[in-house]
Amino acid sequence: xxxxxxxxxxxxxxxxxxxxxxxxxxxxxxxxxxxxxxxxxxxxxxxxxxxxxxxxxxxxxxxxxxxxxxxxxxxxxxxxxxxxxxxxxxxxxxx
Numbered sequence: 001x002x003x004x005x006x007x008x009x010x011x012x013x014x015x016x017x018x019x020x021x022x023x024x025x026x027x028x029x030x031x032x033x034x035x036x037x038x039x040x041x042x043x044x045x046x047x048x049x050x051x052x053x054x055x056x057x058x059x060x061x062x063x064x065x066x067x068x069x070x071x072x073x074x075x076x077x078x079x080x081x082x083x084x085x086x087x088x089x090x091x092x093x094x095x
Contacts, residue, residue: 003081004054016041018070020056022077029075031056037069054078 003022010019016033033041037058056069068074 003077004057005052007054007056007078009055020070020075022075025077027075027077029077031070031073031075033069034072037067041069 003024006023008021008023010021010028012018016035016038018031018033019028020031021028033056040058041056054068056074058067058069059065060067068078070078
């Protein structure tokens with residue numbers, strides 16, 4: 001089971017900042033949408049490429065390559081989750 005389904009956008013703030021909540025632990029964190037992804041992220045939450053994936057996961061090459069829109073400022077729970085191609089159904093973010 002992937003963790004992405006539990007990552008939600010709580011609020012969008014000035015400066016491309018977002019409040020992120022992890023619904024399992026009720027942890028709220030703050031992150032910044034990276035510059036190259038700001039034009040595709042919207043206040044309703046960018047739709048992830050697949051159901052139950054993190055709302056910050058962005059498809060950059062159709063069906064093959066994905067990137068995290070908040071990678072540099074991603075929350076601790078994301079940093080602790082290991083993503084790899086073998087576990088694509090569990091991805092939260094990718095390097």
